[in-house]
Amino acid sequence: MNQEHPILRVEGIHKTLGEQLVLDDISLSVNKGEVKILIGPSGSGKSTLLQCLNFLHTPDRGRLWLEGREFKASGKRDLCSLRQQVGMIFQDFNLFDHLTALENVRIALVKVKKLPASQANRRAKEELARVGLADKAALYPAQLSGGQKQRVSMARALAMDPKILLLDEPTSALDPELIGEVLAVIRFLASTGMTMIMATHQIAFSATMAHEFLFMEKGRIVERGSPSVLLAAGATTRTMAFCAKINELSGDLGTAKNQTP
Template identity: 65%
Template sequence: MPVLEARHISKSLGGKLIVDDVSLTLDQGELKVLIGPSGGGKSTLLQCIHYLHRPDQGEVLLEGRSAAEMGRRNICAFRQEIGMIFQDFNLFDHLSAENNVAVALRKVKKFSTRAALERARAELARVGLADKARLYPAELSGGQKQRVSIARALAMDPKVMLLDEPTSALDPELIGEVLNVIADLAQGGMTMLMATHQIGFARRLTNEILFMEKGRLTERGSPAELLAPGSNSRAAEFCAKLAQLMGRE
């Protein structure tokens, strides 16, 4: 049984169809990569899977349990089990790194303050930020902020992680540190769905690439078959363009 399954998800926002009948599954320990042009619906799809937007149609199953019939309270519990990483980090600006991680443990998982802080420090150490635990978001670099947000999600012991272009808002020099953390997670067997433009990185770690355009998953396959030169896929064309842009810089 897949850990996470999305069935025929559709979502309109402001009268426009953003996600159009998308289905996908994630097996235990699998990393799938979602690529495609901006505005193609990747973020909305991830947020629908997370029920941050309730899908108009379709359902999401986590370990076989459907979120469609859950009430408010259960949806909160459902969300806890899926970690979400945002493009612009979304750290809580008024809390130190350790409290950013600890606050959800205290409020949602009802840890004691002390246990929450202990766990928070352990998670920060895991992403290499043990010495930054007391700093506030404004005192951290972009890469460090994103690592804090990963630690924050990990502390909730999620069964799946959804990553929404986690490196897009970072300077090229800072991308590496975040990708390293994600690669470690993947090797540690975390189940992940990641929207990204880091094609090289995706290629190395994933078995399946999903190409999303105009709200639909138009192509899917292993990097080898999808991105092979001469495969004539839209994904290959898109990646070639990305590579060209990177090359010119």
């Protein structure tokens, strides 16, 4: 694997929303095939950071490199190119209600990638099959479960051939019994070498595949390291303390490495 340059690197990212400093000097890098997990309390800046990584929010200060080339947002074409390469999965699906699952995946292939309709149709079907929804292609969002909607949104992002996938709490809007089907797709993508940064509270699941945890608090990354270190028995890390609070409601953190979706 060529690691001459990380897939994505940012340095000194700052972002203020209104009068609140939401991101305070954030730096990180992700190599090809790595999975990095953003954790931390609500309001710590995780979602804003992900949105700054593909310029849905423009950072006030800081620099971003994609495969070693610094990104400069000089116009819509540059932003469109970045967002094709840095895919985004949102909490709330963002599907078009008047389009079928197939059409939701196909639309960007036609309008953004300018593929012929037949080729876009074929590719959309392939991506729906990849997330286990080949038999749901003709259904509208109102006919799908929350887990199925999220998988359609994942297929839509994957159809753009992103170099890295950003996932912002992808299971937070789902009923508990539907979470597993989305986590199974994420695990599959990780197993195929998809590079990902994910904000999540699914700590036990994430510990089974993450290369690094990044703990955010008050707009800063205050701790980073492998799950095996940060969640080791007897660890006094900020990450462990946070996870222990979650564990009071969700079960034994000690079984994290054996848990599957």
